Amino acid sequence: MKIPFLNFEPMHAAVKAEMQLAFEQVYDSYWYVMGKCLTDFERAYSQFSNVEHTIGVSNGLDALHLALKALGVGPGDEVIVPSNTYIATALAASYVGATPVFVEPNPLTYNIDPFNIEKAITAKTKAIIPVHLYGQACEMREIMDIAFKHGIYVVEDNAQAHGATYQNKITGSWGHVNGTSFYPGKNLGALGDGGSVTTNDAILAQRVRVLRNYGSQIKYKNEVIGYNMRLDELQAAFLNVKLKHLKAWTMQRKQIADWYNEALQGVNGLTIPYVHQDATHVYHLYVVKTNRREELQKYLTDRGIGTLIHYPIPPYLQEAYLHLNLSEGNFPVAKELANTCLSLPLWPGMKFEEVYFVAEEIKYFLNEKLHC
Numbered sequence: 380m381k382i383p384f385l386n387f388e389p390m391h392a393a394v395k396a397e398m399q400l401a402f403e404q405v406y407d408s409y410w411y412v413m414g415k416c417l418t419d420f421e422r423a424y425s426q427f428s429n430v431e432h433t434i435g436v437s438n439g440l441d442a443l444h445l446a447l448k449a450l451g452v453g454p455g456d457e458v459i460v461p462s463n464t465y466i467a468t469a470l471a472a473s474y475v476g477a478t479p480v481f482v483e484p485n486p487l488t489y490n491i492d493p494f495n496i497e498k499a500i501t502a503k504t505k506a507i508i509p510v511h512l513y514g515q516a517c518e519m520r521e522i523m524d525i526a527f528k529h530g531i532y533v534v535e536d537n538a539q540a541h542g543a544t545y546q547n548k549i550t551g552s553w554g555h556v557n558g559t560s561f562y563p564g565k566n567l568g569a570l571g572d573g574g575s576v577t578t579n580d581a582i583l584a585q586r587v588r589v590l591r592n593y594g595s596q597i598k599y600k601n602e603v604i605g606y607n608m609r610l611d612e613l614q615a616a617f618l619n620v621k622l623k624h625l626k627a628w629t630m631q632r633k634q635i636a637d638w639y640n641e642a643l644q645g646v647n648g649l650t651i652p653y654v655h656q657d658a659t660h661v662y663h664l665y666v667v668k669t670n671r672r673e674e675l676q677k678y679l680t681d682r683g684i685g686t687l688i689h690y691p692i693p694p695y696l697q698e699a700y701l702h703l704n705l706s707e708g709n710f711p712v713a714k715e716l717a718n719t720c721l722s723l724p725l726w727p728g729m730k731f732e733e734v735y736f737v738a739e740e741i742k743y744f745l746n747e748k749l750h751c
């Protein structure tokens with residue numbers, strides 16, 4: 380049996396007719412940027428996220444960049460980010476001229492630890508970007524309380540967690556202004572790049588709307604130095620179709636994670652995901668940890684099973700951030716995660732037999748191979 384890491388086929392086959400209709404409607408409308416599909420999607424995503432405003436943008440990195448820009452974060456400021464995230468979170472801080480300050484995660488959930496956030500706050504701290512890593516919501520109540528106490532902003536990075544909750548409140552609705560990605564492989568994915576900013580603050584929403592469109596509200600009148608960071612009509616139309624299926628797809632992701640949990644719990648030398656009691660997990664990724672990661676990954680590859688590592692090199696060790704003079708020793712939890720984590724195959728529509736096959740191979744490798 381061949382098991383890819385990700386397979387769009389079941390999801391995309393189910394919505395193909397709706398997507399083709401969406402394409403034709405945009406095609407025949409002769410209006411391709413900043414039109415009705417975008418407005419419709421922004422309304423629908425606001426409803427989904429329980430927020431007042433959604434602003435569709437070009438991708439997740441631009442969403443975070445625009446969020447920080449709208450908050451006035453800039454040179455000389457510090458922005459707290461997790462030490463174990465995708466580099467985009469840190470890049471957004473760098474884009475506005477601020478310094479990313481890396482903070483260690485909770486070793487159980489892998490999400491940024493509120494206790495460590497508070498220790499890292501200085502007079503220069505302007506914002507915190509918690510990342511709902513792999514699909515599990517961060518401890519947002521605690522993070523918001525710390526931010527309030529210190530007078531700093533929160534920008535949720537919700538790229539991996541569409542629909543997750545903390546204390547029953549959905550991610551992307553906690554922070555002052557939040558960013559998400561609709562990169563194709565995300566839980567809600569476009570057929571190309573896409574992203575959005577969500578907020579309940581009308582002033583921030585308006586700033587982002589202006590910034591994404593050349594700094595302009597009225598054609599050929601430019602109030603600020605803005606960008607071209609818009610979500611186009613085609614992607615908005617596709618996202619509108621897929622958003623209607625997101626809840627069902629999320630249920631399937633959770634079911635698959637339950638199958639993995641059941642099959643893999645108690646396996647020697649393997650750590651399965653831990654979910655905080657107040658959080659939900661939408662399993663963008665199902666990530667296990669093992670000290671024999673390289674060997675296990677190779678074994679699974681040889682057996683036709685695709686896996687990935689999220690992320691092999693944390694941002695603070697990337698060449699791009701050499702100037703910060705950070706080393707592995709600064710972030711032992713992030714280091715351990717980078718060296719041991721492995722993301723298993725998971726996609727809506729993945730069958731029980733496929734999950735079972737992957738789990739059995741992992742068990743065989745860790746139990747049998749250990750002894751031979």
Ligand SMILES: Cc1ncc(COP(=O)(O)O)c(C=O)c1O
Nearest residue numbers: 438439440465467468538560562
């Ligand atoms: C945690 C996180 N933040 C930000 C991004 C950036 O999103 P995009 O690829 O749409 O720019 C990603 C996506 O890869 C991500 O995983």
